[in-house]
Amino acid sequence: MSTERSQKAEEIMHHTRILLTAGGYNSFSYADLAERVQIRKSSIHHHFPGKADLVQAVVSDYRQQAQAGMAATSQHFSGDALGEINSYVNFWATCIRENNSPFCICVMLAVELTILPKEVAKEVSGHFNDLTNWLTDVLSRGEKNGVFILRESAATEAKSLMATVHGAIISSRAFNNADVFQQIVEPVIKRLTKTS
Numbered sequence: 001m002s003t004e005r006s007q008k009a010e011e012i013m014h015h016t017r018i019l020l021t022a023g024g025y026n027s028f029s030y031a032d033l034a035e036r037v038q039i040r041k042s043s044i045h046h047h048f049p050g051k052a053d054l055v056q057a058v059v060s061d062y063r064q065q066a067q068a069g070m071a072a073t074s075q076h077f078s079g080d081a082l083g084e085i086n087s088y089v090n091f092w093a094t095c096i097r098e099n100n101s102p103f104c105i106c107v108m109l110a111v112e113l114t115i116l117p118k119e120v121a122k123e124v125s126g127h128f129n130d131l132t133n134w135l136t137d138v139l140s141r142g143e144k145n146g147v148f149i150l151r152e153s154a155a156t157e158a159k160s161l162m163a164t165v166h167g168a169i170i171s172s173r174a175f176n177n178a179d180v181f182q183q184i185v186e187p188v189i190k191r192l193t194k195t196s
Contacts, residue, residue: 009047011037016058020105025055025112025120052117055109059123062105066127070134081142082193085161088135089185092165097178107166132158139192148192157192164188 005013015036019028030041030051037044048054069091077083095101106127113121135158142148150157168184 013058021103024108052120056119056123063127081138081147084138093181096172096181131162
């Protein structure tokens with residue numbers, strides 16, 4: 001359920017997402033945003049009274065987009081759990097390769113979780129729960145259909161896969177090499193589909 005926002009508020013949120021992706025919660029101020037959006041800081045405060053309000057709105061929108069993406073992936077690949085997993089992985093591979101959204105903002109913010117405002121931390125944790133639940137469901141269905149061989153519970157395997165994908169995102173950034181992502185993730189996907 002998305003909130004109606006003005007075009008300027010959407011622009012502020014867009015630039016906030018870019019800044020969050022680049023450096024996390026404490027990497028920018030309203031002064032940085034005002035310069036990017038070319039408005040006064042007081043105008044930002046008009047749309048978002050405080051930084052926590054702004055970042056919570058950005059992460060909430062991010063969560064909604066992710067939830068819609070997971071639902072669309074499941075619908076598109078109905079009955080094809082491996083297709084769903086590959087689609088999830090390929091989404092990030094493409095984002096990294098094309099540099100259009102090369103980093104999950106919730107991964108960046110999770111590093112700062114203990115110092116984030118509670119309302120922002122709740123959204124970040126919520127994203128991880130959403131993703132874990134979806135991956136658990138996909139892996140469970142895949143196991144039942146004989147596509148995946150899970151060595152642990154579906155929930156544990158889901159968290160492991162999620163951590164692998166997020167770690168691969170970080171490694172791609174650290175090595176400044178988009179190919180690193182697939183080099184890390186592909187063996188994990190293969191392990192899920194093999195008996196040995």
